[in-house]
Amino acid sequence: MKKFLLLIAFFISMSSFAQDVKFSTKDNDIKLASLPYYNYGRGLGLTSPDSIFQFNIRFRMQNRMTYLQDDEGEEAFEGQIRRLRLRFDGYVGNPKFLYAIQLSFAPGDVGPVQDGENINIIRDAVLFYRPNKHWSVAFGQTKLPGNRQRVNSSGALELTDRSINNARFNIDRDFGWQGFFLNEKKDKFSYNLKTAVSTGNGRNVTKNPDDGFALTGKVELFPLGAFTKDGTNFEGDIVREQKPKLLLSGVFHRNVKARLTQGQLGAELYEKKTMESVFVDAMVKYNGWAFMSAYMNRTSNDPIAVNPDDATQFNYVYVGHGMDYQLSYIFLNKLEVIGRFSNQKVNDDIYMFTPNSKVYTLGLTKYIWEHAFKLQTEVTYDELSYFNGDVKNNWFVRFQIEIGI
Template sequence: MNFNLKGAGLLLLTLLAWGYSTQAQSVNYSKFGKGLQFIAADSSFSLKFSTRFQFLYSGSQNEVTQEWEDRLQIRRARLKFDGFVYSPRLVYKIELGLSNSDIGSGLLRVHNQADNIILDAVAKWEMAPKLFLWVGQTKLPGNRERVISSQQLQFVDRSLLNANFNLDRDAGLQLRHEHQAGQVVLREIASISMGEGRNITVDNAGGYDYTARLEVLPLGHFTGGGDYFNSDLLREKTPKLSVAASFDYNHNTSKSRGQLGSFLSDNRSLRTIFIDGMFKYQGFSAMAEYADRKAPDGPVVAVSDTGTPTETFVTGTALNAQAGYLFKTNWEVAGRYTTVDFAEATQLLNQKQYTLALSRYVVGHSLKVQSDMSLIQTEQEHDAFQFRIQMELSL
């Protein structure tokens, strides 16, 4: 699929013109932060269009060289479409990524550049009350931090745990169910997908990917789905807790991190376990995650003449813990600790990261400025200091 910024601009202008010309035939529910929303006069379909971008400054300094390296960039730029068709029980979501960081530069096996414009393209059918079938490409039910939108994070970006071990997006089927026993809410999710990641256009080289997730909310639902956005913006009046576990088995994948990373010369099966939790109460929020990934047949694919791995799947364990407090002025302070321990056979360097963040929420997660400072300790290397500040604008 050939798509660029010029094409995105034309699409945006077309949608705006369409929205203006159809106001007489539809009901407009537009609101800042909620996008342009239209429902057909006969209620046969709805459309919500929204756009967002993140403008990021980042700089880092090595303790030895003392040289400051920095840059400005559009970290993310997105177009989002969702709504229902035919019946409110059949909804859809399409999300396109336009920035270079969104598109990526993964290479196909034939060394053509991978087309990563499409992030989400999924239909969700409520087959029965609280039982949903998802069909298409979207995020897998892996670690909580990855499923939380990049718009709704507590820090400038996700943690090192997520960077190394998340499942990301994939094309396939997901079955989701929720039920309640008294106050306790239970959610079960199962999926089967390609295992090759998003927008792969070649045949599946190995097997499929199988994921299962169980979530338990012992104190009932969070306000406004707060278990899947960071910071207690809605200031829970009573304590809320969600704990969950995910299991993923990617059979004979060819990428170094399963759905992500570079293509390797041989396939391996990967087994990944996630355990995570979210807690919120009166402006205080905390989230913790643990990841464990193994390759039962060994992660190393190729080594040099000296025995150093030249191709390896990324395996090991990681822990991420973070907490923050949102003041009534909508300023928030937060801290995060992350440690990543790679499998010894990979000879990848272990890392620890300590981060302190300060954020100002102007209109929730739709208009905010976030900054964070990190100390990054890498095994056998010198420590590094990182500073980032980012503006998020979502219409």
């Protein structure tokens, strides 16, 4: 507890030393370090005549249809609203004091409704103090400074979903404090530093308090200068970088006495476990070409959790590692071709319970209004390798429309 309070005091004290500057709000767009949503246009906003407050509203939705075939040849069709979200942001009293709210309504976002549990409508509810363009401190629930693809909005993806490694290893949203020092320059070496102290329990948790916590630290390096129009926050080189741009980033995350199988996500463990995650990302963009690669890893000294009331029942921390490789090119007519390969290996401790995976995806995206209005289609083939030597293959074809403001 003492360390927690000291770290909070550090964030606040560092902010107090930052230079006091005024911010322009004429573009009606709030840029927040932990909320790198892709914006095309300005949404719908209101600013009071005396400029005491600003309120901005955006929405987006993803509608998709999928044809699936499993290893045994069984066919299925699936149609769903994958995401339906409302976002509100602005400031109160002064542009240095900001807020951001994001609500989700699609079944895939909310998740199954369980007796005695919360409905997971709230995704983000966070306050910021931003004394200048370099420093900011956040308090509330939002994304942790994790791996690149997860931190990006799902509306700014080239393919219809993130990789299987993101699904298994990402650290997602949490409640707590975050601190940022941003130092991006157009054509010079730049860097960002991001930290978080959070509960480690994920979003919308109302269960009994405990002594668990999570610590996160992230470094982002821009050897060739910052990307055009915050290009690290969306996939694909839709702005066609005139000079090569490179991002290198690394994250370390430690979740002490976690309750869930994936830290902030997953099923509840029979006993609390401490786990650590490491993420390394690289992104290159130039003249319509974009390449991304990512390494993700989760470890735990004792990943198996046994039911104290029934020794025959158990579950486990999803431990292992994976690599993603993604390459794309966008033509002048805004048609983009994307290829992705993901390889995931679980640790030996849990291999007998869950398979290793390889996933191959080929996609085609047509941008109408950049990422805010686009048509996406993809073919995905996966290979599952089991402990007993069995290998299973599944594939699907998907079409999706994304639209938002």
